[in-house]
Amino acid sequence: xxxxxxxxxxxxxxxxxxxxxxxxxxxxxxxxxxxxxxxxxxxxxxxxxxxxxxxxxxxxxxxxxxxxxxxxxxxxxxxxxxxxxxxxxxxxxxxxxxxxxxxxxxxxxxxxxxxxxxxxxxxxxxxxxxxxxxxxxxxxxxxxxxxxxxxxxxxxxxxxxxxxxxxxxxxxxxxxxxxxxxxxxxxxxxxxxxxxxxxxxxxxxxxxxxxxxxxxxxxxxxxxxxxxxxxxxxxxxxxxxxxxxxxxxxxxxxxxxxxxxxxxxxxxxxxxxxxxxxxxxxxxxxxxxxxxxxxxxxxxxxxxxxxxxxxxxxxxxxxxxxxxxxxxxxxxxxxxxxxxxxxxxxxxxxxxxxxxxxxxxxxxxxxxxxxxxxxxxxxxxxxxxxxxxxxxxxxxxxxxxxxxxxxxxxxxxxxxxxxxxxxxxxxxxxxxxx
Numbered sequence: 001x002x003x004x005x006x007x008x009x010x011x012x013x014x015x016x017x018x019x020x021x022x023x024x025x026x027x028x029x030x031x032x033x034x035x036x037x038x039x040x041x042x043x044x045x046x047x048x049x050x051x052x053x054x055x056x057x058x059x060x061x062x063x064x065x066x067x068x069x070x071x072x073x074x075x076x077x078x079x080x081x082x083x084x085x086x087x088x089x090x091x092x093x094x095x096x097x098x099x100x101x102x103x104x105x106x107x108x109x110x111x112x113x114x115x116x117x118x119x120x121x122x123x124x125x126x127x128x129x130x131x132x133x134x135x136x137x138x139x140x141x142x143x144x145x146x147x148x149x150x151x152x153x154x155x156x157x158x159x160x161x162x163x164x165x166x167x168x169x170x171x172x173x174x175x176x177x178x179x180x181x182x183x184x185x186x187x188x189x190x191x192x193x194x195x196x197x198x199x200x201x202x203x204x205x206x207x208x209x210x211x212x213x214x215x216x217x218x219x220x221x222x223x224x225x226x227x228x229x230x231x232x233x234x235x236x237x238x239x240x241x242x243x244x245x246x247x248x249x250x251x252x253x254x255x256x257x258x259x260x261x262x263x264x265x266x267x268x269x270x271x272x273x274x275x276x277x278x279x280x281x282x283x284x285x286x287x288x289x290x291x292x293x294x295x296x297x298x299x300x301x302x303x304x305x306x307x308x309x310x311x312x313x314x315x316x317x318x319x320x321x322x323x324x325x326x327x328x329x330x331x332x333x334x335x336x337x338x339x340x341x342x343x344x345x346x347x348x349x350x351x352x353x354x355x356x357x358x359x360x361x362x363x364x365x366x367x368x369x370x371x372x373x374x375x376x377x378x379x380x381x382x383x384x385x386x387x388x389x390x391x392x393x394x395x396x397x398x399x400x401x402x403x404x405x406x407x408x409x410x411x412x413x414x415x416x417x418x419x420x421x422x423x424x425x426x427x428x429x430x431x432x433x434x
Contacts, residue, residue, distance in 0.1 A: 004077075004115060007033065008107035009098045011091060018086030023094060025080045025104075026112055031067055033101045034080050038065060045069035053084070053094065060097075061090045075112055076119025117415070124415035125154050128373060132215060139264030140364070144214050144372060153204075153371060154414070160200050160383075161410045164403060167193045171400040190399075194387055197406075201384045208377050210363055211370030213298060217259055217268035218360050221294045223316065224303030226274030229324025232343035233303070234258055234271040237353070255289055262357050270297075275312070299356050304338060320355060376413060383409040 007027025013020070025034065035041050037060070039052040045067050053060040064083040073079040084090055098104055113130055116122045122130070129148035136142040147153070170190050213219070222230045235241050238258040256271040270293060273286030294300050294316055302313050303322050310321060321338035323329075326347045329340075339355070341348035364370075371377060383406040390402035 004118065005103075007101075007104045008111055008115075009095065009104065010107040010112070011095070012081075012112075013086070015088075015091075016086075017088060021084055021086040021091055023082050023084065023091070023098075024107075024112060025082075025098065026073070026075045026077045026107075026115060027104070028078060029101060029103055030078045030080045033098060033104055034065065034082065036101075037097060038063075041065065042067045045072065051082070053082070055097065060093055061085055061087075071119065071121075074121065075115040076121045077115060123151075123154050125157070125376070125413060126151065128375075132372065137259070138261045138266040140214050141266055144211065144370060148372070153376070156200075156204060157410065157413050160197055161407065161414075163193060163197050163200075164383075164407045164410060167197070168400060168403045168407065171396055171403060174396050175400065187396075191391075194390060194403075198384060198387050201380050201387075204371060205377065205380055205384075207370040211372035212374070212377075214266065214364075214370060215372035217266040218298045219293075219296060220267055220269045220299045220301060220356060221290070221297040222269060222271045222301045222303065223275060223290060223294055223313065224322075225305065225309065225312075228274070228303035228305050229322075229341075229343055230271055230274070230303050231256075233301075233322075233324060233341070233349075234269050236343040236346070236349060237269060255286075255293060262353055265357055265360055267356070267360075299359055301352075301356075307338065310338075318359075320352070320359075322352065379409050379413045383407075 005028065007025065007029035009023060009025040009030075012022045012024045031041075037053050037055060039054060040049055041051070042049040042065060046069075048064050048066045051063045051065040053063055061084045066081045068074070068079040068081075070076060070078045082094070084094065095106070099106065110131075113122070113127055117124065117127050126149055129145050132145035133142065133149060136145050167190055170186055170193075174186060174190075222234055224230050234256065237260055258269045258271075260267045260269055272290030272293060275287055275290060297318060300316050300319050301322050302310075302316060302319050303324055304310065305323075307323075313319060313321075323338045323340050324343060326340045326342035327344045339348060339352050341352055343349070371380075386402045386406040386409065390399050390406075393399040393402060
């Protein structure tokens, strides 16, 4: 359990030599422990001041110091941020000085954000969004995380939550009061409210698979018979040798994955074992894994040596047929339903990647909010299932109980759960200074 009476500090910029570094301090002693070693503390909160950090007469470094008075800070506590030169020696010296103060310690990973959550500066969905921003590698991932951080998902979910509470209040009124004291058709209104809430949940869930793909990367599997150029292709688009290329069939036996940013879109290209009948147990497992992965893929790139092989892949969804080794065949036209490329010369690869992006782009054109975490999906589906169940209830008491359970599942989105387990998972991805 974290002791929030302690003052914490950490380097909030990446470690290593740099032009500047920022040390963040939060807690009741943040102002006093910096004032001891500073010559010119800010006269009031939210003002950046040029400062000298000294121990007795020994100048450690110059800094820009900003004080944030609780509750108007990121954590909701008193906070100080000092920007210093990015020297390892300076950083170590200042951190050593801070740690000598009683009640002041180095922060744990994500502890600043956790304190912001505990002090109601952020809700749980925004905490998760910060983790997603930290881990974002592409423009689409950044935009999705920022949308969540701004509270868009929280607002939609909160609206549903409040409507459920209103629905429950009407049901409680039906239970507690006689029919003469209630508006006419109140049960019809309750049922209509329930249907509207189900529709609202469905609208959010509609984009769930896309949201997860944006967060984790759209899955592109590379399928085909052995020696059709699959491994050479993934090496080319990855710009590194991640898959072994030989003339011997069956070289690739396991899934080999590469994350690639294409014009801001996150893609996970997965090279797979060549599809063929084999008596080799390991190779057979690899083929089965390839076919299983293809069922989950957003796009399946099917590499062919000959057009007649297309019929062997009739059961594969979302296919793009590719004929590699154009540098050997000399074919320059994309005819017979497949694309000619060469992983050796790069011929056709840019057009193929544009085609893949186009297929994904068609799924993500609207401006709707995409949820991106399995936890969110689970809460929404559970709430929806209770609402669907309520349609079959024979009594008002059973109806009310299903609405209460739907409210419980929705409240879990905001953190009304066994919060320690969830926070430990979230903050395991955070850096120390966040």
